[in-house]
Amino acid sequence: MSKYSIAEFIRQTEQNDELKAKFELETPRMLEVNLKDFIWAKAGSMIAYNGKIKFEREGILEHGIGTLFKKAFTGEGASLMKATGEGALYLADKGKKIIILELHNETIFVNGNDLLAFEPTVKHEIKLMRKVAGMMAGGLFNIRCSGSGLIAITSHYEPLTLRVTPGKPVLTDPSATVAWSGNLTPEFQTDISFKTFIGRASGESIQLRFEGNGFVIVQPYEEVYFQQSQS
Structure with a gap:
């Protein structure tokens, strides 16, 4: 059989039915969820499914008025x-690399644009980063995920994890x-002034200090x- 034949292409890329865990990486950039109840996922992230699955946009009062207020400022990313x-x-x-993490009564903060999916046993809360409000649009918020269960986050290309230790901030x-x-x-x-910021879109002048x-x-x-800014 030719390595370029259609049959060979299907063999190399077809769904792997042997994977039965709740969250599995079908490919490094595609998450398979073996659904039996429900999960939360980033709106618009579904690319295919089989079986009987219904999709509903998160209700405006699904998680209380506090979340509703925050979502008014965070846009579609959340x-x-x-x-x-x-x-x-x-x-x-968007073809981003997917990382699956299992929380065991733990907490992790995820950029609002990088949370792909999570089990209902994981509690989530939008957190606004209020400082420099008005300077950034869409990147001011993150999502606090806590409890126990699976979450899937995304990264453009290969991620790097940096250790933060006392006396050595990152x-x-x-x-x-x-x-x-x-x-x-x-x-x-x-380390910038308002004057130097105008007309620029450089993130190097604003940092997060951990x-x-x-x-x-x-x-x-x-x-x-x-x-x-538009004139």
């Missing part, structure tokens, strides 16, 4: 959908920061969160 039913569900997000570009451990509270650090004991996950890619 929008979730509920996938309910039974079958195989396939999720992806500074990151907010646009390249994917997630961090729940015991860390980053602070914005800026101090304490934990970890930070970064990606080799800067997502654009800065709001361009």
Whole structure:
């Protein structure tokens, strides 16, 4: 059989029916969810499914008025959908690499644009990063995931995890920061004036400073969160 034949292509890329865990990587950039009840997923991330699955956009009062207020400021990046039913569900997000993590009564903060899916046993809460409000659009928020269960996060290309230890802070570009451990509270650090900021969209002048004991996950890619002024 030719290595370029259609049959060989199907053999190499077809669904692997042997995988039966709740979350599995069908490919490094495609998540398979073996659904038997429901999960939360990033709105618009469904690319295929089989079985009987119903999709509903997260209700505006699904998690209380506080979340509703926060969502008014975070835009589409934090929008979730509920996938309910039974079958195989396939999720992806702009070809980004997918990382599956299992929480055991733990907490992790994830950039609002990088949370792909999570089990209903994982509690989530939108957290606004209020400092430098008005300077960034879409990148001001993250999602606190806590409890026990599976979550899937995304990264442009291969992620890097940096250890944060006492006395050795880690500074990151907010646009390249994917997630961090729940015991860390980053602070914005800026070395620019309003005059130098106007007309620029450079993330290097604003950093997130992490101090304490934990970890930070970064990606080799800067997502654009800065709001361009228009005249």
